[in-house]
Amino acid sequence: DAMVIQNPRYQVTQFGKPVTLSCSQTLNHNVMYWYQQKSSQAPKLLFHYYDKDFNNEADTPDNFQSRRPNTSFCFLDIRSPGLGDAAMYLCATSRDGYLAGDPYNEQFFGPGTRLTVL
């Protein structure tokens, strides 16, 4: 089945130690998103790629970076994780992000990676 895959499902890192989370998709979608979801909170959009074009949210800290080497893969890099960065990180895809009413604009989410910072 076509899907959005996130690895690993659980990641433990140390305070200040860089960490990379990965997302892959078999849907061949143009747009890939990264969300941060802290405990008992709603998902918060960090940034997204429309093809190779990177779009950062204004309030996303510089500590968070992303790479999209090809259509299928997207990475979230946290350069110096702090205790406040412990969260679930969700990757999502959509075929086209700019046609809000287009049914292809539905976002498909992966299962998430739960990050623990020690």
Added chain:
Amino acid sequence: DAKTTQPPSMDCAEGRAANLPCNHSTISGNEYVYWYRQIHSQGPQYIIHGLKNNETNEMASLIITEDRKSSTLILPHATLRDTAVYYCIVRPYGGTMRFGAGTRLTVKP
């Protein structure tokens, strides 16, 4: 972006209809209403979306008031597996999704 207001929690009896309200009084003409849900420890799942007409699919129905200032998501026959947080999102044309606090729906036997 238009802000949404949802009750923080609701209960529903299994087999009954679950009606989840959402207020979006500042919605503008080119903004769509989307509903997603998130079952515990899973990623959000798309349910339905609409602009001004009522919509129905295999999961749910979406009723949007004529002035578009509020909407209701209807799960016609709720099951225990429908227990989740339901997010009502107003999405501008060409814009990205921003989740609000959502409604935690608990379906009880």
